[in-house]
Amino acid sequence: MCELMALSANVPTDIRFSFSGLCPRGGVTGPHRDGFGICFYEHGGLREFKDYLPSCQSAIAEFLKSYAIRSKTILSHIRQANVGGVSLENTHPFQRELWGKVWTFAHNGQMPIEQVPQPSYYQPVGTTDSEKIFCWILSELRSAFNADVCISQVSAYLHSLCNRLNALGINNILLSDGDAIFAFCSTKLHWVARKAPFGEAQLRDCDLSIDFASVNSDDHVSVVIATEPLTKNEQWLAMKSGEGRMFVNGESSWHDFGPEIIHKKSEPTKIAS
Amino acid sequence: MCELMALSANVPTDIRFSFSGLCPRGGVTGPHRDGFGICFYEHGGLREFKDYLPSCQSAIAEFLKSYAIRSKTILSHIRQANVGGVSLENTHPFQRELWGKVWTFAHNGQMPIEQVPQPSYYQPVGTTDSEKIFCWILSELRSAFNADVCISQVSAYLHSLCNRLNALGINNILLSDGDAIFAFCSTKLHWVARKAPFGEAQLRDCDLSIDFASVNSDDHVSVVIATEPLTKNEQWLAMKSGEGRMFVNGESSWHDFGPEIIHKKSEPTKIAS
Numbered sequence: 001m002c003e004l005m006a007l008s009a010n011v012p013t014d015i016r017f018s019f020s021g022l023c024p025r026g027g028v029t030g031p032h033r034d035g036f037g038i039c040f041y042e043h044g045g046l047r048e049f050k051d052y053l054p055s056c057q058s059a060i061a062e063f064l065k066s067y068a069i070r071s072k073t074i075l076s077h078i079r080q081a082n083v084g085g086v087s088l089e090n091t092h093p094f095q096r097e098l099w100g101k102v103w104t105f106a107h108n109g110q111m112p113i114e115q116v117p118q119p120s121y122y123q124p125v126g127t128t129d130s131e132k133i134f135c136w137i138l139s140e141l142r143s144a145f146n147a148d149v150c151i152s153q154v155s156a157y158l159h160s161l162c163n164r165l166n167a168l169g170i171n172n173i174l175l176s177d178g179d180a181i182f183a184f185c186s187t188k189l190h191w192v193a194r195k196a197p198f199g200e201a202q203l204r205d206c207d208l209s210i211d212f213a214s215v216n217s218d219d220h221v222s223v224v225i226a227t228e229p230l231t232k233n234e235q236w237l238a239m240k241s242g243e244g245r246m247f248v249n250g251e252s253s254w255h256d257f258g259p260e261i262i263h264k265k266s267e268p269t270k271i272a273s
Numbered sequence: 274m275c276e277l278m279a280l281s282a283n284v285p286t287d288i289r290f291s292f293s294g295l296c297p298r299g300g301v302t303g304p305h306r307d308g309f310g311i312c313f314y315e316h317g318g319l320r321e322f323k324d325y326l327p328s329c330q331s332a333i334a335e336f337l338k339s340y341a342i343r344s345k346t347i348l349s350h351i352r353q354a355n356v357g358g359v360s361l362e363n364t365h366p367f368q369r370e371l372w373g374k375v376w377t378f379a380h381n382g383q384m385p386i387e388q389v390p391q392p393s394y395y396q397p398v399g400t401t402d403s404e405k406i407f408c409w410i411l412s413e414l415r416s417a418f419n420a421d422v423c424i425s426q427v428s429a430y431l432h433s434l435c436n437r438l439n440a441l442g443i444n445n446i447l448l449s450d451g452d453a454i455f456a457f458c459s460t461k462l463h464w465v466a467r468k469a470p471f472g473e474a475q476l477r478d479c480d481l482s483i484d485f486a487s488v489n490s491d492d493h494v495s496v497v498i499a500t501e502p503l504t505k506n507e508q509w510l511a512m513k514s515g516e517g518r519m520f521v522n523g524e525s526s527w528h529d530f531g532p533e534i535i536h537k538k539s540e541p542t543k544i545a546s
Contacts (some may be wrong), residue, residue: 025414042361043360043361043362043364044330044358044360044361044363044399045323045361045362045363045364045398045399046322046361046362047321047322047323047324047361048321049320049322050318050320052316052318059340060340063336063340067333067336085317087316087317087318087320088315088316088317088318088319088320089316089317089318090317090318091318095368096370096397097369097395097396100396100397100398101398102398105412122370123370123372123373124373125318125370125373125374125375126317126318147396245400264412
């Protein structure tokens with residue numbers, strides 16, 4: 001399995017504090033040592049950083065902990081491989097262009113890859129079930145909608161696709177077109193809202209704290225989404241299985257709790273879709 | 274205009290020497306200070322590094338000069354904006370997935386963007402003529418061939434597309450699917466073959482030299498392609514206008530000199546295609 005992290009904010013925001021809490025889980029406090037990736041939407045485009053090395057050892061991760069890149073929309077992932085070898089091609093987040101935007105995707109889950117519906121337009125580069133799922137979701141979107149649609153307009157449709165996948169196996173999902181982040185919880189996903197009045201936050205995975213009041217203005221709002229809470233003294237909300245949620249400009253703008261499906265990790269439910 | 278650089282090699286190769294010669298042209302010895310990008314095919318995938326800042330000032334470029342990433346296929350670009358603002362979305366190399374591979378593209382040229390044929394499948398994210406050209410080339414490839422084709426099998430077809438573009442304006446092009454690099458010269462492109470017996474090479478743009486004999490084994494072969502020669506004591510070959518060339522595993526595997534077209538920089542020829 002893997003761990004996911006994302007940020008949505010109303011102004012370009014420095015993710016280094018949260019990223020510093022995620023990285024140790026890639027080999028020190030967690031077993032997710034099969035590579036990491038992080039992508040930043042900024043200046044009208046996207047830049048991504050990836051490594052097949054563990055985030056706790058990667059020189060690129062170390063650089064990113066020291067160099068502030070501010071963005072309103074960030075996706076990140078640390079990997080523990082189950083389907084697909086340890087390589088850059090299998091490292092999340094994945095990206096594809098749809099309707100003149102770069103869409104990105106990170107995934108935590110497991111299902112037999114042959115059960116993932118065959119994508120029609122996009123093809124996986126690597127060998128993960130995750131990338132095949134991403135290609136299928138984007139292919140379905142491309143078939144179903146026009147080029148004028150942005151992600152926050154297709155919340156319910158995305159939610160229905162994710163619920164189809166959720167019946168096939170474990171699928172915790174983060175998907176973005178740069179303007180918003182769609183999150184789907186299959187088994188485990190948390191989020192925390194940060195807004196004034198700000199206080200101090202302490203990471204769970206390393207000895208680091210921050211006083212958000214000293215770095216944020218009062219009108220700054222952000223949401224951080226993560227597989228497991230990154231801090232030990234903030235109010236993280238657990239998403240329910242089957243819940244979909246859209247985050248725009250640092251706030252939750254839409255949600256649907258959907259039907260709950262209980263997954264048995266060792267025996268994914270085999271329901272055709 | 275911009276400057277291009279690429280490497281093809283038979284074993285994963287450290288590009289830092291050549292990259293150190295390219296970076297000063299992004300604001301010190303050259304005017305190309307509107308961002309840079311470099312992408313490395315490795316471990317079955319691709320990773321890219323981009324900045325909207327000049328390569329001579331970028332902390333990311335500085336990191337890459339100190340951290341060795343070895344790859345058999347590398348594309349890079351430093352930008353001097355003419356069409357499209359200074360932003361990440363307009364920063365080369367661009368990437369798209371085609372037939373389950375990530376294709377990358379870097380471009381040096383200029384043509385009225387409305388003269389670039391409309392791409393059918395891929396859409397530009399940014400506002401450059403370059404990305405529209407890339408989207409058109411990949412769309413044409415997608416329409417003309419099956420999914421089993423790799424870039425070195427479509428040399429002549431790519432060359433014909435580039436010659437169509439060359440009739441519309443200035444188009445120096447680098448295109449790769451990771452296995453090989455296709456280079457097309459419209460006005461200016463050079464390449465140098467490096468193989469045993471190796472000697473010392475001296476950069477033109479900064480006081481740095483390397484003894485390739487001390488870092489390469491005798492069976493190592495590579496080609497570096499660049500808009501202008503990067504070293505002052507190697508035999509760089511100038512490509513002709515209209516010439517297409519394919520580089521695989523550090524060697525030129527195919528070329529066609531094509532029809533020569535003389536470009537007047539201020540008055541691009543207006544020939545419909």
